[in-house]
Amino acid sequence: MILNKFSYILKSFGLKSECSEIKTITSGHINSTYKIIYSDGSAYILQQINKAIFKSPEKIMSNIDNLCKYFKDFSCFPRFILINGKNYLTVDNEIWRIYRYIGNSVSYISLDDSFKLYEFGRTLGNFHNTLKNADISKFYVTIENFHNTAMRVEKVIYLTDKKFSDYTGFFNNILRYVKKLDMKKLPLSVAHNDVKCSNVLFDSKTGKGLTLIDFDTVMPGLHVHDFGDGTRSACVSNNKIDIDKLRAYSKGYFSVIRASQEEEYFLGMLCICAELSARYLYDYLSEENYFKDKTPEEKLKRADELIKISESIIEKENEILSVIRSAFQVQ
Ligand code: GN1
Ligand code: MG
Numbered sequence: 001m002i003l004n005k006f007s008y009i010l011k012s013f014g015l016k017s018e019c020s021e022i023k024t025i026t027s028g029h030i031n032s033t034y035k036i037i038y039s040d041g042s043a044y045i046l047q048q049i050n051k052a053i054f055k056s057p058e059k060i061m062s063n064i065d066n067l068c069k070y071f072k073d074f075s076c077f078p079r080f081i082l083i084n085g086k087n088y089l090t091v092d093n094e095i096w097r098i099y100r101y102i103g104n105s106v107s108y109i110s111l112d113d114s115f116k117l118y119e120f121g122r123t124l125g126n127f128h129n130t131l132k133n134a135d136i137s138k139f140y141v142t143i144e145n146f147h148n149t150a151m152r153v154e155k156v157i158y159l160t161d162k163k164f165s166d167y168t169g170f171f172n173n174i175l176r177y178v179k180k181l182d183m184k185k186l187p188l189s190v191a192h193n194d195v196k197c198s199n200v201l202f203d204s205k206t207g208k209g210l211t212l213i214d215f216d217t218v219m220p221g222l223h224v225h226d227f228g229d230g231t232r233s234a235c236v237s238n239n240k241i242d243i244d245k246l247r248a249y250s251k252g253y254f255s256v257i258r259a260s261q262e263e264e265y266f267l268g269m270l271c272i273c274a275e276l277s278a279r280y281l282y283d284y285l286s287e288e289n290y291f292k293d294k295t296p297e298e299k300l301k302r303a304d305e306l307i308k309i310s311e312s313i314i315e316k317e318n319e320i321l322s323v324i325r326s327a328f329q330v331q
Contacts, residue, residue: 005091006046010036012089013081013098015044027109027198028214029291030054035101043101045078048094053290054216057095059140061088064215066138067190070130076102076201076210105201105210111234114248116207120200121252123209124230127192128223129256134190136220146193146217147225149178149275156278159285167281170307173314174274181224181267191221196233209252224268227253232273232309239305240312241269243319250327262324269320270313277306 007017016038025033025045032048049057064080065087071077078099080087088097111117145151153171160167192199194217201210230253235245250265259265280303283290291299313320 006034006036009046009089009091009096009098012091013083015081015098026293029293031216036098043103044098045101046096046098048096049088049216051095054142056140056142057088060142060216061086061095061097063139063142063218067131067215067218070134074130074211076105078102078211078213078215102201102210104204106204107198107201107213109198110236111197111245113207114244116202116209117234117245117248118252118255119202119207119209120197120230120234121249122255123200123212123252124192124195124226125253125256127212128189128226131190136188136190139190139219141219143217143219146219147221147272147275149271149278150175150182152275152278152282153178156282156285159282163285164281167307170311171274171278174271174278174310177267177270177274177314181264181271184261184264184267186222186224186264188220189223190218191223191226193217193219193221193226193229195226195229197230198233222268224264225272226268227265228269228272231269232276232306236309239308241309241316241320243316243323246320247323247327250324254324254327259328262321262328265324266313266317266320270310273306273313274310277303277310280306 006022010019011017019036020039021037023035023037025035030050030053032050034046036044036046049060051057054060061080068077068079080097080099083089088095108116111120153174157168157171160171192212192215194214195212199214200212202208203210231241231246231249235242235249237245280291280299282288284296284299284303294302
């Protein structure tokens with residue numbers, strides 16, 4: 001990208017066009033993200049939305065705008081700079097957005113200490129609590145069938161049947177659990193839909209959870225999927241669910257969320273983890289190349305890891321249920 005374009009974009013957002021550093025942030029898989037640093041120490045997160053994945057970026061930004069209304073009293077929350085009343089800018093048919101970098105914060109790709117796991121759970125719980133009464137009709141579905149586990153698993157079974165039949169048994173078994181979750185008929189809520197520890201900011205001094213970030217997939221969904229997504233990203237050691245980590249995370253989450261049905265959360269954990277394995281395996285077996293920054297070998301490796309985690313969730317069902325149940329009792 002030509003430097004001039006950055007200068008133009010920054011200026012359009014009402015910022016100084018000359019900055020001292022532009023760092024490319026590579027942790028996300030979909031959008032292009034840059035940290036813009038100015039000589040006075042202030043910094044911003046600038047992103048270009050990937051339109052190949054997000055077909056209607058305006059709808060994503062409308063969802064984010066709606067989301068922000070519920071969090072207006074939160075001191076720590078990413079707030080996109082408005083330009084002509086909109087929270088994004090179109091340049092050469094591409095969508096750009098920017099928010100002030102949240103200082104003294106840090107995120108992690110994995111978590112080991114129980115305080116941070118508790119804080120991760122509590123931060124997600126606060127997010128869900130704040131959206132408890134949110135009007136889902138105001139939120140667009142920006143990716144159809146995003147967490148339609150049955151559809152994603154059936155799609156991969158169609159391919160594994162032909163080329164990778166060893167995997168078919170695992171995915172057929174998952175469909176049984178998906179049915180169980182469907183039968184609960186859980187209500188749709190405004191959900192984050194991409195909960196993972198790298199999408200949580202912690203206070204770099206105190207270790208307390210500050211906020212979730214990355215709201216591109218905020219849309220109607222299931223809170224038990226969000227809960228489960230957090231466990232598959234943070235409550236794992238050696239590709240197995242880690243019961244001690246799960247205990248800390250669940251205590252944090254249920255310190256703010258009232259619940260009584262542990263099986264829903266267990267099913268949310270298993271379905272979302274298996275769903276992501278299906279997505280990686282499908283990407284490996286098909287021509288889709290959705291996870292464009294991963295090599296075929298990396299996709300297969302990630303699919304295998306997620307299958308191992310899913311199998312350990314099935315194996316430890318009773319322990320998981322009891323850990324979640326006792327987290328309810330902490331209230
Ligand atoms: C993608 O781009 P990123 O890392 O925020 C994906 C998530 C997956 C995640 C896997 C829109 O998120 O669903 O869980 O990769 N987002 C989309 O780490 O597909
Ligand atoms: Mg994301």
